[in-house]
Amino acid sequence: MAKPAKYIDIEQVIAKKSPGLRRWMPGFLISFLRSVLHEKDINHTMQVIGHLQGLDFCDGLMKHMNVTIAVEGLENIPETGGVIIASNHPLGGLDGITLMHAVGQKRTDLQFLVNDILLNVENLRPLFVPVNKHGPNGRAIAQLIEQTYAKDIPVLVFPAGMVSRMQNGEIADLEWKKSFVSKAIKYQKDIVPVFVDGTNSKFFYNLARFRKMLGISANLEMFLLPKEMFRQRNRKITITFGKSISWEKLNDTQKNHQQWADELRKQVYAMAKK
Known part of the structure; x- marks a missing residue:
């Protein structure tokens, strides 16, 4: 009997x-990495749903992991036109998988x-637009990002650019980058703020804090993300879409773009407390 296809080795x-x-x-170190990165789980998952593409893949992954979502405020996403x-x-x-699944219930052109x-x-390539998080984007990628924002489609973003960390005893995003506000104004697109309910393990946050204490700049905790994902099996994730903020309001000269990014971040976490 032929061995099942191995999607990642x-x-x-390496x-x-x-x-x-x-x-x-x-x-033994290779074996350790295979365990930490859940190579076996990833390969099994892909053997089951690897034939699916785009939003169908999101749906298949959620079903495979028995992850359900509760969606609130979906009516705040416009049925047509561009929105961030x-x-x-x-x-x-x-969080990204369930967010795409939720938005896809209203708009499949995301x-x-x-x-x-x-x-x-x-x-998931049909749904993704790449951004270099560790250096400048090349001209081709920069043009692709501009073209994406210019389209009359929903553009999804994580403005923090990285996973939430423990800060002052609370789990929250780091500072939101202002670029999504700048693009909203430039391309006259309203912004819908979203709160996704969920946390990673204490070990994830403790490792992040420990490596910062040691002055290690490398994002070591990133290697735990596959493990953290499979921890979410059989979970229910709540996603709340807030009221949209018009680009005209964002263009208010009383606040600069970074101040608006900070304000929108606050609004998202205020939604969690309602």
């Missing part, structure tokens, strides 16, 4: 990206600005 990925590093790494949907980023995996590394998830 950590050892091969060998391809850095042959020297692979030669140095002992077998700005959300907090609590989970680093299923696109999501994401870390360019996520283009490796080929099943």
Whole structure:
């Protein structure tokens, strides 16, 4: 009997990206990485739903993991025309999947600005617009981002650009970048704020805090995100869409673009307390 297709092989990925590093790494470390990155779970999941694309893939993944959502305020998304949907980023995996699924109930023409590394998830490429989170975007990518904002479609963004962290005893996004506000004004698109309810494990937040204490700039906790995603099995995630903020209001000269980004972030977390 032929072996099931293997969609990801950590050892091969390392060998391809850095042959020297692979030669140095002992077998037990490869096994450890396979466990931490949930190679077996990812391959099994893809064997089940790997034939699906786009929003169908989102739906299939949620069903496979027995994840359900409760959606509030879906009527705040316009049925036609362009809109920017700005959300907090609590989970680093299923928040994006469930957000696309929720928006897809109203609009199937959505696109999501994401870390360019996520283009490796080929099943979701039709929905993704890549953004380089660790350096400047090249001219082609910058033009693609501009073209995306200019379209009459829902554009989904995580303005923080990274997963929520523990801050002053509370789990919340870091500062929201102002670019989505600037684009809303430039292309005359209203913004719908979104709150996604969810948290990662205490270990995830403690690792982030510990590596910062040690002065390590590398985002080590990122390697835990596959594990954190599979922790969400059998969970219910609540997604709340707030009232839209008009681009004309955002163009108010009493606040600059960063101040509006800060204000919208506050509004999102205020939605969590209602």
